[in-house]
Amino acid sequence: MSPRGVAIPDLRERLFAAAERVVDRDGAAALTSRAVTAEADCAKGVLHTHFSGLDEFVAELVLDRFARGARHAEALRDQVGRATVAENLQDVVAALLDSLRPAVVGLAMTRPGAASHTRQGLRSGAPAFDAIQHAVTAYLRAEQHAGRIPADSDAEAIALALVGTTHHLLMTRTPGQAADTGATTRRLLAVLLAG
Known part of the structure; x- marks a missing residue:
């Protein structure tokens, strides 16, 4: 455990990753501030600090x-002319689906306080869909220009x-459904990019 009073590098990410592990391993109901800090090997009160x-x-x-998904999408500008258009878009969809676990999204929607705070963040300009x-x-x-x-x-x-379908997949998929979502995205891109 980190010594009291010592700054923890990348604390937010450490706590976020710990929360995802708790949810993956034990389910959404197991997510408590104490479970997160224990998983992150931090003092009990650090989350509330x-x-x-x-x-x-x-x-x-x-x-x-x-925001991580949005940064990945913004990096598409560096992919113009590389791989195939479908592969580049498939990578963005996969990164977004990988970055948001279904149970965590469910928590944000079913906990009224979390849902309200999320909506407030989005209204304030936090990057999302x-x-x-x-x-x-x-x-x-x-890519058209090229x-x-x-x-x-x-x-x-x-x-x-594409983004609407990704949103749908994000909100309706269950853990372990990665192959299905990848196949769905590939089929959609084949139709959309057929011209």
């Missing part, structure tokens, strides 16, 4: 993972369909 409570913590975890959609649209337009997808493709509609 940095968050107003478990609801704010859960919301911040979800917002952090959305809108940022991902804009990044995918910009990427598709760049001639890798038809010039008459509706980049905005393709991005909306």
